[in-house]
Amino acid sequence: MTPLGRLAEVHFAYEPDRPVLRGADLDIRRGVRLAVLGPNGGGKTTAFRLLAGTVAPDSGTVEVLGTPVSRSRRALLELRRRVQLVLQDPDDQLFAATVAQDVSFGPINLGLPRDEVRARVDAALTALDITDLAGRPPHLLSNGQKKRVTIAGAVAMRPDLLVLDEPTAGLDPAAVEATLATLAELHAAGTTIVLSTHDVDLAHRWADEVAVLVDGEFRAGAPDDLLVDEKLLAAARLGPAWAPAVRALLRRHGLEHLSPSVPGEALRSALPADGRS
Numbered sequence: 001m002t003p004l005g006r007l008a009e010v011h012f013a014y015e016p017d018r019p020v021l022r023g024a025d026l027d028i029r030r031g032v033r034l035a036v037l038g039p040n041g042g043g044k045t046t047a048f049r050l051l052a053g054t055v056a057p058d059s060g061t062v063e064v065l066g067t068p069v070s071r072s073r074r075a076l077l078e079l080r081r082r083v084q085l086v087l088q089d090p091d092d093q094l095f096a097a098t099v100a101q102d103v104s105f106g107p108i109n110l111g112l113p114r115d116e117v118r119a120r121v122d123a124a125l126t127a128l129d130i131t132d133l134a135g136r137p138p139h140l141l142s143n144g145q146k147k148r149v150t151i152a153g154a155v156a157m158r159p160d161l162l163v164l165d166e167p168t169a170g171l172d173p174a175a176v177e178a179t180l181a182t183l184a185e186l187h188a189a190g191t192t193i194v195l196s197t198h199d200v201d202l203a204h205r206w207a208d209e210v211a212v213l214v215d216g217e218f219r220a221g222a223p224d225d226l227l228v229d230e231k232l233l234a235a236a237r238l239g240p241a242w243a244p245a246v247r248a249l250l251r252r253h254g255l256e257h258l259s260p261s262v263p264g265e266a267l268r269s270a271l272p273a274d275g276r277s
């Protein structure tokens, strides 16, 4: 089946002698939750920008639904319906006088009727739990609130593929959980989601697939397989993950039905007595 998004043998450099992607291959299957991990400056944002058509590869192909991404005006407008990229820093994306105006910008640009725009904006603000912010100027919001507004703006476009650059960076733990819960709802509603993160445990518990970007190339696979590879994690400057280790421990005790993300008390009461001390 044609993947929703694909990078094949992609080479890319902003400056000729500083390659960022060096033959990168990545398939994004429809319906997947894919976490992309890698060191600072590794090229995660760049790969996302290629998918969104804001930069073009030096060689290789970038495709969305089997069609090469073209940067003509018309093609980019069509691409915006399919792929929405939420940047890491919300200040790079927010510019309207109010939150509601900001979220309505994309749907208005699509030329949708006014009622449809209003319905989409209402639905997006509700999905992100920010209806109370609708009339506020974005620049007066906290970073976490701004992040939710930028995600709402992308959601209002009803994309097939939602790409989020470090959506949980800088959020307090409750906001991280709220963001993940929202992403779970969007995913359940049929959106394919790709996010980047430096948090291996978050990737492990959230993603169906992970892709680790090292030396300009992706290694992709199942979280349980890839995120226990200490050499790979070290190469990607990522810390060792607790979750895969806990899962292995649970398996050893015949408790594989429990999730490593089960809160501590439930886990303790479920562990055999010798594991409790």
Ligand SMILES: Nc1ncnc2c1ncn2[C@@H]1O[C@H](COP(=O)(O)OP(=O)(O)OP(=O)(O)O)[C@@H](O)[C@H]1O
Residues within 6 Å of the ligand: 014, 015, 020, 038, 039, 040, 041, 042, 043, 044, 045, 046, 047
């Ligand atoms: N507009 C630009 N012009 C020149 N170099 C750039 C530009 N944008 C990014 N780079 C360089 O490209 C490389 C990859 O950057 P990119 O932002 O894709 O990495 P990243 O994996 O998203 O990093 P981080 O984890 O820090 O967000 C870095 O070395 C960066 O300095």
